Amino acid sequence: MNRAHKILSVLLLGSYGLGIQLLDAQTVSGRITDRESSPVTGAAVVLQTPDSIFVSAAVSDADGRFTLSAQPEQYRLIVQHLLYRSRTVNGTGKDVGTIVLQPADRTIGEVVIKAERPIVRVEEGRLNYDLEQIVRDKVVNNTYEALQRLPGVQEIGGKLTLAGAGDVTVILNGKPTTMDAGQLETLLRNTPVSRVEKVEVMYSTPPQYHVRGASLNVVLKRPNDYSFQGEVNASYDNCYFNAGNATGNFRFSTPKLALDAMYGIDRVHTMQYYNLFSRHTLDGQVYSIEENEQLRNKSYRHNMRVAGEYHFDENSSIDLAYTGKYMPDIQEDAQTTGNFQTSDIDGRREAQMHNIALHLRSGFGLDAGGDYTHYTTDNRRWMHAEYADGNRNRFTLAGGQRIDRYNVYADQKHKLSQGWNLGYGVSYTQTHNHDFQTYTEVEGDIATPSTDSKLKEQTADFYVSLGKDCPSGISWSVSGTGEYYSIGNYRKWAFYPQASLTYMKTPEHILQLSLSTQKTYPGYWEMQSSVSYINGYSEIWGTPGLRPQTNYSVNANYVVKQKYVFGAYFSHTQDQFMQTAYQSTERLAMIYKMMNWNYTQYVGLMATVPFRVGTWWDSRWVAVEQYARHRCDDFFDLPFDRKKWILQCQWDNTFKLNKNLTFELRGFMQTPAIQGTYDLKMVGTVDAGVKWTFAGDKATLSARCSDIFNTSMPECNLRYGGQDVRMENSFYLRTFTLNFSFRFGGYKKKEIKEVDISRFRH
Template identity: 45%
Template sequence: MGIGLGCLEMLSAQSLRGKVVNEAGKPIEGVTVVLQKADSTFIEVSLTDTAGMFQFRQEVLPCRYILQHVAYETREIEKATLPDTADVYVLKEQNTTLEDLVITAEKPYVQVEEGKLSYDLTALSDKKMVDNAYEAITKLPGITERNGALSLAGATSLTVILNGRPTTMNAAQLETFLKNTPVERVERAEVMYSAPPEYHVRGAAVNVVLKHAAAYHFSGEVVAHYKNQYFNAGGLSGNLRYTTPKWGFDWMYEAKDVKTFTQMKTRSLHTFGNQLYDIQNQEAMREKGWDHTVRSALEYNFSDKEHLQLAYLGSFSPSDKGNSHTTGNFQLSNLDKETEGRLHNLSVDYEGDKGLKTGIEYTCYQMENGQRLHTDYAEGNAIELEIVGAQKIDRLAVHADQSYVLRRDWELGFGFSYQYAHSRDEQIYREVVGDVETRDTYANLHEHTANVYASLDKKLKTGSSVSLSATGEYYRIGDYERWAVFPRASLFWMLNARNFLQLALSSDKRYPEYWAMQSAISYIDGYSELHGSSNLRPANTYELSSTYIFRQKYMLTLFFNHTSDYFAQSPYQSSERLALIYKMQNWDFMRQYGASLSLPLAMGDWYDASFNAIALYMHERCDDFYDIPFNRKKWVGVLMLDNTFKVGKHLSFELGAHYQSPAIQGVFDINGLFNLHIAARYTFLKGRATLSVHADDLFNTGAPRTAVLFKGQHLDMDNSFYNRSVSVRLSYRLGSYKEKKQKQVDTSRFGH
């Protein structure tokens, strides 16, 4: 062959393959299909995908198929010839009848595909009280959500990607998109502790796979939502999707009125100049503004395996205003802020039928802000200042990936990605009155990140698999330049058809945000300051996990992770003046190890529950934290229980609880947290309309109270004021239109 890969083996158009459906003709995912010789010798095993399809790489004739699924009767099929097209096999639902009691076997909770934990969100939404894709993801085992941020038990960070590629949307924008994505739009969600390199993310990830256009179909949804958390807020959103066998079009828009109110009480026993100052502050922070998000995507299908997609995302915050008012025995301070931001993102992605995936993406972000601070100190003096700032970021990213199927079920993959970012930041002081440290800053950063990887995967005849890869990275920003290699390994061991073991090793590098690497100083009030750090270094993470899945639903995970140069923001009572400094700094390391357990429970169709428990040991060390180095350790436990009750066909209730024992973060001590929430959901108008009501943190005990009692530092912080919230969501589904086949008119005798 001209490309010099003579070991490449193309699959024959005729092969041992088929499709498995139920008695209604719908495909069945997760059927175990065992291939045997006529004398019952085991050859290979395969699992059906979301379309009910399976295929074997070996051709043995005559042969026998054994089709097994916990919810269906086992079926054996004798084969003597290769089919020209995929044969269809029908399985009967398995029912066990005991007098008047009928017990129907449940669908497997999780499927394991090439080391990925794959979940059918549509099936999950039938059991849980979820209204959209985002809420469905938060119900997956081991995943928790707090203030719009998702985390996975045992992982230092979690990245959400769409259709196998990372997104440039931040956490808030991604939350908005997924909350406006119906669950039925998602084909599956894949949870990975060690994402493969072709996804261009490292470490833990959730891959949300959206369905491709396959037929004439129209659907949509309009949503009105309301939330009360001291202030009243809400918004309107809508999404539409129209598809044909070749084309697909998506559109989504949300306008959201954001109003927040938080209050923090602090007591700082600050030693300065051999004197102890008891500084007590009460800070009330208000923010309001409108956020607008729009997304549209156009998809074209050349074939079932060849797709092209063009997508645009826009996010606009035309005028966000904030106020921080601080009172106490040290100061009377008022800070007014105003921010305007805009983001445009355009991406083009192509997926070919020969294993090629490529794409290009451009992002433009602009932000302008201003703030005015006035502080009267108790001792009689005052300060006043005005700051204006701006940031503009242009970012361009490209990637290409190629995979080949080799002999003996080996698969070779390789690819590259490159990202260039140009960030311009400025902060300028104006109208400064009083004794204030001012420093105008201008930054013009050029960031280059290039990755090249190679991977090798092996699928064993028993259904097990192994995946190995290494990624080389070149990174440069300003005068900082670094080469790095990131190894990755994943082993999936199929013990039998329903029990699995997965081992995963990953490594990653995490970079600080652009604003954190500036040497600017911002003022929260007359006592608290926010300092940038121009010498921040990227953090290096190594993670190892082992997951045992029993009966395709119970999961036990053991994990270990170590992050060197870990960076986080911590407070420090200055030894040079009366100021509380918040600054992002690198630590020596942050290390965790522990275990997580996930236990689903169901009784009939009326009750579904999930219990999750996490136990971890934290070890954090920093030898260069001002003049007070720390080396701290702590055991932490987390318990979560979600209960869903169904009353009839249209009404369901949810009761959930979340507890976290006391924890640490740097010099911070964090108290225990407890969150109790309840919810109700009612569907009407033939299932098109849904009304949901959620009440969160009923006892107002879900927000942390923190303290610093360490080497002369004494600081108490309480921001638990009014964390309780009530939200209402009303949605109405449009369409669900499928074009019917039209009778063809005979025109064979027309014309001349």
Template identity: 45%
Template sequence: MKKQIIIGTLLFLISLAGTATAQTISGKVTDAEAHPIDGATVILQSIDSTFVDALITDSTGCFRFNRQPAQYRLIFQHILYTTRQQEGTGSDTGTIVLSGKDYTLDEVVIKGEQPLVKVEEGKLSYDLSRLIEHKVVNNAYESLQQLPGVQEINGNLSLAGTPGLSIILNGKPTTMSYEQLVNLLKNTPASRVEKAEVMYSAPPQYHVRGAAINLILKGYRTGESGLKGEVKAGYLHDYKNGAQGGLNLLYTHPKWNIDLLYNTQYRRHRQKTNTYSRHTLNNKIYDIRQQGIIDNKGMTHHIRVGAEYKTNKESNISLAYTSAFTPDQRGHTVSDGNFATSDNRTKANKQMHNLALDYASPAGLKAGVNYTSYRSESNQDFTNKNREENTSRFQTTSGQNIDRWKIYMDREHAINNMGTLSYGASLTYANDHNTQFYHPASTTGMDQLNTDSRYKEYTCDLYAGFSKSMGERFSFNASVTGEYYKMSNYHAWSIYPTAAVTYVVEPAHILQLSFTSDKTYPDYWDLSESTGYISGYEEVQGNPMLKPSTDYSLNLNYILKNKYIFSMAYDHELHRFDQLAYQSTERLALIYKTLNWDYQQSFSATAIIPFKIGNRAEGRATLQAEYHQAKCDNFFDISFNHSKWTYLGILQNNVTLFNHPDIRMELTGLYLSPSIQGSYTLSHVWAVNAGIRWNSANQKAGLVLKADDIFNSMQGNIDIKLRNRGQYMDMHNNSYSRHIMLTFSYKFGSYKEKKHEAVDTSRFK
């Protein structure tokens, strides 16, 4: 069966290599003296004068539309030049020369407001470079937080009204873990950000399902050959002092470029927990109180070397090597209370290596091969003293080795004026080896806890999609993906339909309805049979019986005047899995284990309202109400059916303190009312973030001071309550979430950073 799947998939991939019609229109706008015209408006119409799209030329006068009617008309406009029209049928319009206007103006005052969002082919498109122009934003990650509906809560980005969010770079899905992706975005200068496309139902050619944001970085332009770079250094403060620094180099040429990235960061973090467990065992109630302190520290290094060769304007081949490693990550957990006193010390070494080869042809074919090697080794030294003063001690050695291959191929065909047909395939193979061995020093009978697990995972995806725009009012896209998945004894065929419809009632009123389906697979380590000890009372168990969850989402957006956004969403997730605590009925132990629930569902309503105060202050208010329900009939030997309304409010403010010198300030407040997670009830949380930015007159040097969660209230003051069918537990989490960062950066050679491919370790340990 495995050979048939692989051979069949390869034959299908080869069949996709036929020719296709390029769907782009590009050219250059200059004046009579061949000087490029920056900021000229280019309007794309069909021959019957129906509006199709519009954009502005870049600093080199170049423009590019990602669509091409069979016949079209282009209108070129600029306040200093005479308007010109030109009809065409091909993808290259050549050089358009505009004639200068001969007039003199005594004084002109122009006032206008940039549209916050446009709808392009069913995607909400934001000019992110303009959106962050006057914000205290230092990198691409902070740029994403400026998008309406996007918020960061407890270190995770989310999009209002959606159960999950994927990030795509330059039209390609990221294949790295969330932590590595965040590090990459935090080390990508904000000046490289150009555009963001928000999709509540991502088309299958992106190789992600559900909600996604496609972050587009600025491309390379004529005249940028040579060496460019950026250096930065900074001070970090979490629980204790830390540091960060990096170097980025890029050498460009009209035909090829080479880039080198190195970044390092040293951080120290602390988390405190106070747990009260009213544990019932054999009809007797035990009051157990434990206090724990968890300290972690380590230095992480990121290296990337990439090369790209451009065979022609629409064709390129790239090869990149990416590595991330933490050679000496250390942790120390101390737990004390009336049940036990324990000391737990850990030391880990993690490294990831990725090699990616990608090719894009002028006919629209995209294909690639990606290989990832991940290695994690850790050692634990655990000592525990119980209430009877009996002491036990053991060491453990754990490891995770993963090798993963992926090949993909995508095509698009323009079917005259009927629409666009897209299709493609991908094949992923992963080999995972997890081990955990106990070495008791004063304890016996632990051999049964040793584990040695091996998994081979196969995923084969075949998809087809169709999109169509009917005039400037109505557009839709629909697709279906067939997937075969096999891991150990679990295998299944699945079908994932998606659809999105956009209707422009008039330019000031836009409606968008989207439907998406998705499946989420457990992390590899969660599938192992391992047991890990946090303290003498708390332990973490793996679960090889975990099944993937299936999610269905429906979202309706109403966009008023291209800036006010109102949305309603419904989400239903079958076999949802998450880690929850359970008070064992067989012994005095608090077990953390990931199990499948029956389902989780939610209904939400969101309003996003931007505003301006004078010429120096602007902001945005986000309000959300959500009904949340989680149901499980077989959670160990009990059940739960938990529901609650939750309310979220975010107020972002940006103020220009001075224009000369260039000094900006931001202040953001967030409040989340009490919520639920499975059988848990979580207390309300709130946070205040602030920042100030200074840029030199030539914009090469910059200094940013930011403080996130100033009052340490987001993760530093969370109460978790468990009240369910005899289960009774109170936990107070006091994680140190205040984060202060002072960063100085300097750009040389008009540096513009190279866009990067990503590496997927999202399901690794």
């Protein structure tokens, strides 16, 4: 809240303070938002009797919520804020629901002051972003796309990353889940941005979230009134092939109950195109191998979610949700032509995922819950390869995977005197994984090991956290988590410390420091002693005994005027596992294998600078400069210790052409980089889009062209220790998307005026 907000609130509360009247110890609560459903902070709320006698007063918090410590049978609420029109509401119950304020212009002479809502707030060490405000007028079609518009967040290799923290975990409503990153991504791609209340960016995630390291907590809106609302969405995509999706989201809510239903169907049709140039040295002779590989994927994906939440009161609730994903017929084909071999791999796969989650929130600080995920996939592959020397290989493969994962947790927090906070909790996760593959109809000199592996994984955590909010504007927290982990014959005890400190004398200047530790475990399939084939030359090897990687990071962020963010960071990842290519010294084969490196290190600076020109140009510039070091002493016969300075720049621009029409232009650039033994050339993208809003802001039609110049994938070169490979990946990456969405929410419970019988005989 700025100084003007504070002065207005004090004047309002003081002017009504002469009429205080004692009533029973009951409460009236509610929430204040603007017309875009974003919370209004610092609104003065005055409670009066119908004949204008003052009863109580309060100021709305960061989520727009307020509570008044009295409840007459009938009352009047007066809501005032410097940036909005005052509003009067008559009520009778203890929950008044949501009060929507309309913006107001304050005119001084010839000067019109228009307020700019803050982009980011800092609360308890978290950077809270108003996602709807960030993506307003931008060509964004779902929550997953919107997350990539947060400062420092981008998608690399199909995974979200956060500048200064590397990989980032996405969680929903602050609750752990047994769904993996890909399954959660599908859910977010089918969730409209209008359902999101805020996103919390945490460089050092508090232990009660049961994830470590950096995270993005997507907080969905809670029920607060009687309504039925929803959104339907349809899109068309073209990236060499035609594809698209259709989604429907529906929500019925009362002040205590909310029911949600979502169904989406995706038509997926993609192609990836690679050129490989390999100068392969074997027994002193250099073989020049050239390949062109085309990977095609075609499928339908059915996504669904049903959820219900019931609020006993403001501080206690129960949530139950089911999420499902079904892919009945996935067609995966790989065709390779070249001077060394020509091959064709046809694949068919079926997969499905079911998740059910339960969460309980009590009124005395206890949160508890659990969830269960069941995942299955069955696949068949047929490979046929013809070699230039007349030999040929062929096989038929049948395989699959079964995963059952259970998780339970309980967290308790206490607000102690003098600003102290104490928390502690436990969690337990158990996973049963069954992988199998069987080769038949094998012909030629090719390794075809059939495997059948069952793994049981267990993780048990216990944590204690302590924090304090000081009157000086300093708040801090420290925590320690003990973990027991086992998989197969591997057993490991570990301890993970975390700490954060925030200094906020005024909202105009905020300094945040954090220390975090994180352990990441490799995928189950990557730890198998299996070999799979991309084509007749390239193979993927599993790595039994692959160790988890542990990350230690220190971050410092300085937030100015709740919109400019400057940061510095250091990150060290021990036992980093990464998949890298290697030209075999025993035969003509390119081996892709996940291996543990000694470590990776990054130290860097970042800056986010938004600016506006009038009401027609909204721009944001993000820059990250970092120094990278990758070291591995046991990479086949090629130890490496490589270092590189890397610069990333992103510039987002939104031009408001008129009230309902906006144009968007985005650019991204990264200087040459390294990844182990790889050298990655400079890369950049340019995206453009247009968005039209109509039908009273309920409908939107947008068109976007991503990666206009086909430059988003870098050329990759491997020229190290006798290895000589060049990979070109940028055949057709340009994507055109046309999207239509319509929001509705016409039903509202009618207010029924009660008949005044106060003077009648009972």
